Amino acid sequence: MSSATPPGWYPDPSGQHGTRWWDGAGWTQHVGPPTAQMPRPRIADSVRTDTVFVWLMALLPLITLPLLFVYQPHFRFEVIGPSHVRTVDPRSVYTGGYFLVQGVSVLLYGVDVLLAYFDHRELKRRGVVRPFRWPWAFLSPIVYVIGRYVVVCKVAPGRPMWPLWTYIAVVVIGGVFGVIRAVAQFQQMLP
Template sequence: MTDPNQHQTPPAWYPDPDPNNPGGQRWWDGARWTEHSRPAVPAPQPLYDAGQDARPPAARHPTSTQPGYARPSQPAYPPSATQPTYAPTPAPAYASGGYAGATPDAAAFPPVKPGTSAHTWAIWLVVGLPLLTAIAYMFVDFTAYFRAIIALSASGSTPGSGDVSRFSSALSGFVIEVLLIDVLGLVIYGLSVMFAYFDWRELQRRGFVRPFHWAWTFLGQPVYVIGRTVVARRRGGTDTMWPIWGMIAVFVIIIVLVVIKVVMVFNVIYSTVGTYGPGVS
C-alpha cells in the first residue's frame, strides 16, 4: 500500500549527509544519492588584514617566473621502486549502506517527540464499530424463515392451509430485518470515516507530521488502520501496534459469532425436518 503523503522527493540539491563534506550539498536524483556534490560556500574573507602579510598576492605566492621562486624538492624513492604506492581509495560515502536512511524525506517528515503515543479514543471506535454489525446479525430470526419454508414444502401449498400466509409473514419479517442490518452497516461506515478524521486531526495535534490520511477509510476500515500504523511507526510514535491487534481481535470475534449463528440455524433446520419426517424436500 502506498501512503499518498509519502510522495517521492523531487530531484534537487539537498544537505549532504556525508560527514566528510560538512555543510556541503549532494544531488538527489529522486530515488537515491548520486556522486555529484559541492562543498560548502566559504565565508567571504576581508580584503586586507593589518595583522597578516601586507604584501600583494604575487609577492606572497611567487611563480616560477618570479625572482626568489624555489621549486619544491621531489621525494626520493628507493632505487627498486619505479613508482610510489598508494593506499586504495575507499568507496564514496554516498554509495555506502549508511546512506539508505539519510534521505531528504528525513528532514521533511521529522519524528515526533520521544514517548509520543499514537493512542487516541477515535481509533478504537474505528476498530470496534464493525463488531456492531455482527452482533446485530445475531438477532436476525433466520429460524422462523426456514421453518416457514419447510412447513410450506411439507404441506405442498394446498389451498386453505395457513402455511402460505405463515411463509409470507416470515419472509416479510426476514426481509425487513436484513434491510435494517444494511442500514446499520451504512451508518457504521459513515461513523468510521468521521472517527478516522478525528483520529487524523488528533495525531496532527500531537506532532505527527502528515499522518496517514483519514480519507483512506472510504476504501475500508482495515486500509486506514494498517496505513495509519505504518506511518505512525515511521514518525517514531509509541503504542502504534495496538490498533492492529484490536482489529485482529474484532475479526476473530466476528468469525466466532458467525459460526455460532450458523450452528444455531442448522440445528433448528435439522429439528424441523425431523418433525415433518424424511419426506420433506
C-alpha cells in the first residue's frame, strides 16, 4: 500500500486475518473480520430464472416409479440351525431386478449432479452473481434445488418457483408410493 492510500480497513496482506487497519503510513496490529460480501444485484425482469436443467431435475424422480415394478422379489424362507429358526433366503431378495434398480438409481444420482452443474452454469450466463453452488447436489438434488431458489428469490424476487414445487410434489408422491410398496412387500415376509 502506498502512503497516498487513506487510513481504513483493508484485506490483510498476510492472509491470516480478514482485514487489517492501514493508518495511512503502515499496517497496524489491529485486525478485524472479513468484509461482508456485496449483495447480489437483481437481474432484469425479462431474464428467465427457470432453466431446462432445473425442470429435468424436478421430473427425474418420476423415472424411478416404474422401476419399483421391476423389482418383484418372491421371498423364500429357509429353516436354519438346531432351533429351526425361519429366515428369508437372501437369494430371493437380491434378484436381477434389485441390481437393476440399484444401478439405475446410481446413474440417476449422477445425472442429477450433472444437471445441477449445467443449471449453475446457465444461471451465471444469465447474470446471476454467485448462484447456489452446484456441488450441494452431491448431498441431495433437493438440497441444490431449494438452495438455488433461495438465491433466485434474492436476485429475482416475486418470480414463480414451479420447478421447486413440482420437485417437492414428485418426491412426496414417490415417498408415499414407496412406503405403500414396502408395506406390501413386508406383509409377504410375515408368517
